[in-house]
Amino acid sequence: MKIRSAKVIVTCPGRNFVTLKIETDEGLTGLGDATLNGRELAVASYLTDHVIPCLIGRDPQQVEDIWQYLYRGAYWRGGPVTMSAIAAVDTALWDIKAKAAGMPLYQLLGGRSRNGVMVYGHANGADISETVDEVAKFLDLGYKAVRAQCGIPGLPSTYGVSRDKMFYEPADADLPTENVWSSEKYLDHVPQLFERLREKFGFGPHLLHDAHHRLTPIEAARLGKSLEPYRLFWMEDVTPAENQAAFRTIRQHTVTPIAIGEIFNTLWQCRTLIEEGLIDYIRATVVHAGGITHLRRIATLADIHHVRTGCHGATDLSPVCMGAALHFDTWVPNFGIQEYMTHTEETDAVFPHSYWFEDGYLHPGDAPGHGVDIDEELAAKYPYSRAYLPVNRLEDGTMYNW
Ligand SMILES: O=C(O)[C@@H](O)[C@@H](O)[C@H](O)[C@H](O)CO
Numbered sequence: 001m002k003i004r005s006a007k008v009i010v011t012c013p014g015r016n017f018v019t020l021k022i023e024t025d026e027g028l029t030g031l032g033d034a035t036l037n038g039r040e041l042a043v044a045s046y047l048t049d050h051v052i053p054c055l056i057g058r059d060p061q062q063v064e065d066i067w068q069y070l071y072r073g074a075y076w077r078g079g080p081v082t083m084s085a086i087a088a089v090d091t092a093l094w095d096i097k098a099k100a101a102g103m104p105l106y107q108l109l110g111g112r113s114r115n116g117v118m119v120y121g122h123a124n125g126a127d128i129s130e131t132v133d134e135v136a137k138f139l140d141l142g143y144k145a146v147r148a149q150c151g152i153p154g155l156p157s158t159y160g161v162s163r164d165k166m167f168y169e170p171a172d173a174d175l176p177t178e179n180v181w182s183s184e185k186y187l188d189h190v191p192q193l194f195e196r197l198r199e200k201f202g203f204g205p206h207l208l209h210d211a212h213h214r215l216t217p218i219e220a221a222r223l224g225k226s227l228e229p230y231r232l233f234w235m236e237d238v239t240p241a242e243n244q245a246a247f248r249t250i251r252q253h254t255v256t257p258i259a260i261g262e263i264f265n266t267l268w269q270c271r272t273l274i275e276e277g278l279i280d281y282i283r284a285t286v287v288h289a290g291g292i293t294h295l296r297r298i299a300t301l302a303d304i305h306h307v308r309t310g311c312h313g314a315t316d317l318s319p320v321c322m323g324a325a326l327h328f329d330t331w332v333p334n335f336g337i338q339e340y341m342t343h344t345e346e347t348d349a350v351f352p353h354s355y356w357f358e359d360g361y362l363h364p365g366d367a368p369g370h371g372v373d374i375d376e377e378l379a380a381k382y383p384y385s386r387a388y389l390p391v392n393r394l395e396d397g398t399m400y401n402w
């Protein structure tokens, strides 16, 4: 079998998505997600200008060799643009391999390890009582796990809190909007939210929270300590991880479980975190961490250190990524949870898929491959539209962390 052609499809059915489609000389096609929020066209160009010419004529069955060729073979290794491009190729090749075998992808990976993939939804509100109401809606829909975020008194806007509740879109403007941040105000408020949530819903549902890299290590330690009575499933991205050793400080102070990794793109960015047992959940996912081939390596290292998976699944990861992640989640032995933000109807129509939600779980379906397709005619009706995530400043105007 040979790769006959490959192309990049950029579409914006409510938000931008970049998709790689690979075709073989035997008529099989494979799809991979290459979406990098706010930097979409950089990956599209990387693929079209620098990767696709090297793929034509190769045997698509050599998934590992092609991964090594694109990663090890390039002088400039790693980084989100490169690794999202490699992920797109890798995902499309696994899709082709599974279709050629006539199997759903999870069968090729090693078969089913569970009946369904537990997911968490996103509840957010302008204040505590609105957030409590939003959590109730997710529980009514059958979710077993809910992430809760709420507005902070004294801060005009907070990332993760939106007007549109079920189809929350973080890339909200064609130039970055600016949010204002105060760790002091945040740290005082968040424990009150979880106190109310536990009072109202008890300890049955899993509750999660995301700090979006905004705390220093000692502040993160304080957050973890103050949330201990409410027994969270995890606190996420409490501090940036450029300095992995900083997580030792957090770990020494709190037993609140720690999740990180949605912006990681290689194993090297989480090696210390995993090997020293500094985290509990690794959030890397298919599209930004080099595809199934590399994510599998991360998960295997995590497994021997009692770290479980918790794949990123925000709306900027396309249904193609979600489909592939669900096959991965169905197989991976050390599965923890999968994030699930529902896409808009327009997005779902452009990407017909076989996965479905029922009673708190997602199921990948049994279609051969990863089970996600693209309607190219429909996709062409939604041209690219520039959109950025917001940026964040302290109250005195200082540029601050994501
Ligand atoms: O946990 C999450 O889903 C968030 O952190 C995302 O909203 C994230 O900020 C976006 O996916 C960034 O593109």
Ligand SMILES: [Mg+2]
Pocket (backbone or CB within 6 Å): 210, 212, 236, 237, 262
């Ligand atoms: Mg996050």
